[in-house]
Amino acid sequence: MKILVTGGCGYIGSHTCVELLEHGYEVIVVDNLVNSKRDVIDKIKEITGKSVIFYEGNVQEEKLLVSIFKKHKIDAVIHFAGLKAVGESVKKPILYYQNNLDSTLVLLKVMEQFDVKKIIFSSSATVYGSQNKVPFKESDPVGGTTNPYGTSKLFIEHILEDLVVAAPEFHVVILRYFNPIGAHKSGLIGDNPNGIPNNLMPYITKVASGELEYLNVFGNDYPTKDGTGVRDYIHVVDLADGHVKALDKVTKEKGIHIYNLVTGIGYSVLEIVSAFEAVNQIKIPYVIKERRDGDIAECYADVQKAKKELGFQTKYGIQDMVRDSYQFYIKKK
Ligand code: NAD
Ligand code: UFG
Numbered sequence: 001m002k003i004l005v006t007g008g009c010g011y012i013g014s015h016t017c018v019e020l021l022e023h024g025y026e027v028i029v030v031d032n033l034v035n036s037k038r039d040v041i042d043k044i045k046e047i048t049g050k051s052v053i054f055y056e057g058n059v060q061e062e063k064l065l066v067s068i069f070k071k072h073k074i075d076a077v078i079h080f081a082g083l084k085a086v087g088e089s090v091k092k093p094i095l096y097y098q099n100n101l102d103s104t105l106v107l108l109k110v111m112e113q114f115d116v117k118k119i120i121f122s123s124s125a126t127v128y129g130s131q132n133k134v135p136f137k138e139s140d141p142v143g144g145t146t147n148p149y150g151t152s153k154l155f156i157e158h159i160l161e162d163l164v165v166a167a168p169e170f171h172v173v174i175l176r177y178f179n180p181i182g183a184h185k186s187g188l189i190g191d192n193p194n195g196i197p198n199n200l201m202p203y204i205t206k207v208a209s210g211e212l213e214y215l216n217v218f219g220n221d222y223p224t225k226d227g228t229g230v231r232d233y234i235h236v237v238d239l240a241d242g243h244v245k246a247l248d249k250v251t252k253e254k255g256i257h258i259y260n261l262v263t264g265i266g267y268s269v270l271e272i273v274s275a276f277e278a279v280n281q282i283k284i285p286y287v288i289k290e291r292r293d294g295d296i297a298e299c300y301a302d303v304q305k306a307k308k309e310l311g312f313q314t315k316y317g318i319q320d321m322v323r324d325s326y327q328f329y330i331k332k333k
Pocket of ligand 1: 006007008009010011012013030031032033034035036057058059060079080081082083084099103122123124125177178179180
């Protein structure tokens with residue numbers, strides 16, 4: 001089967017390409033490298049011994065997509081391409097809406113044109129807003145997003161729902177991710193953000209390596225186990241494996257299916273710091289700061305639906321996640 005992976009050079013996309021190749025799928029990647037590097041394609045080959053076909057370009061460009069769909073008989077699409085920095089989205093809403101919505105609309109239009117009716121979309125925990133109680137369930141109401149990035153994910157979920165009403169022959173799986181961390185065990189691919197990271201794990205790895213002096217812990221007065229924010233961290237390789245499982249589902253079943261891809265376990269910021277210190281034998285100095293705008297106290301989810309309907313089961317624990325995150329960082333330097 002031929003799978004088109006948009007955003008396949010990115011963090012989650014690259015790990016998913018590896019899993020797909022290892023499961024015997026043929027993979028075609030389209031990515032404009034706005035948040036990734038071309039050498040990821042070589043790294044994927046180094047890990048798997050197999051090549052992906054790579055197109056450098058923007059998913060918003062209809063002509064490019066048409067040429068890809070003409071050239072390859074694509075069976076299904078996994079749509080990762082999107083901008084994802086929450087803070088940047090507040091400053092550049094038009095860029096975020098245009099990139100994330102246009103790329104999806106153009107992609108869906110071209111898919112319809114070529115009679116390709118199977119798509120997996122990367123959504124986010126952000127669609128649960130702040131009105132629901134943890135653990136979040138797929139049946140919880142969505143909305144109340146607090147930034148353009150989150151709202152773009154919400155809009156795309158609605159677009160896909162409307163599409164399936166109009167075209168019930170479409171097969172759609174929406175995957176809601178929470179906090180992917182870790183990296184492939186080879187240390188060749190991983191989370192590689194430019195500049196000073198926003199997310200916890202890339203920030204910790206920079207403190208560990210001495211590039212940054214200390215970690216800012218955003219708030220220790222939340223109603224959580226130790227006062228710091230709690231999140232559902234998942235090893236990116238487990239997350240990638242979830243896409244292979246979702247592909248089975250999208251191949252077989254019509255309609256729209258939504259899954260949280262999570263472990264179901266919440267760890268606090270200080271628990272992550274402790275695990276990182278213990279596993280990597282490095283002290284992480286930290287300073288308690290004010291709460292970060294837009295953060296919620298706890299964000300973790302129920303994994304039962306994905307477990308039951310996809311057979312999704314995570315293999316890696318928090319020790320693996322903090323070890324592999326750091327190994328990737330050291331190797332990359
Ligand atoms: P990433 O930035 O590492 O990967 C996204 C890739 O898409 C990048 O390689 C980028 O160059 C590419 N891209 C962006 N816009 C494009 C366009 N218009 N045309 C072609 N390529 C384009 O991000 P990631 O962490 O791998 O996330 C993948 C998807 O999952 C994104 O849609 C993101 O919003 C979503 N998501 C990520 C997280 C997370 O914590 N990493 C959480 C929830 C949802
Ligand atoms: N944190 C710190 N210091 C830092 C960075 C983060 O204390 O330097 C804390 C945050 O306050 C939060 C936790 O670590 O409690 C995790 O923060 P991240 O920035 O790593 O992740 P978020 O949970 O804020 O965001 C993630 C994804 C977003 C997505 C959101 C949905 O990165 O794309 O989940 O809930 F929108």
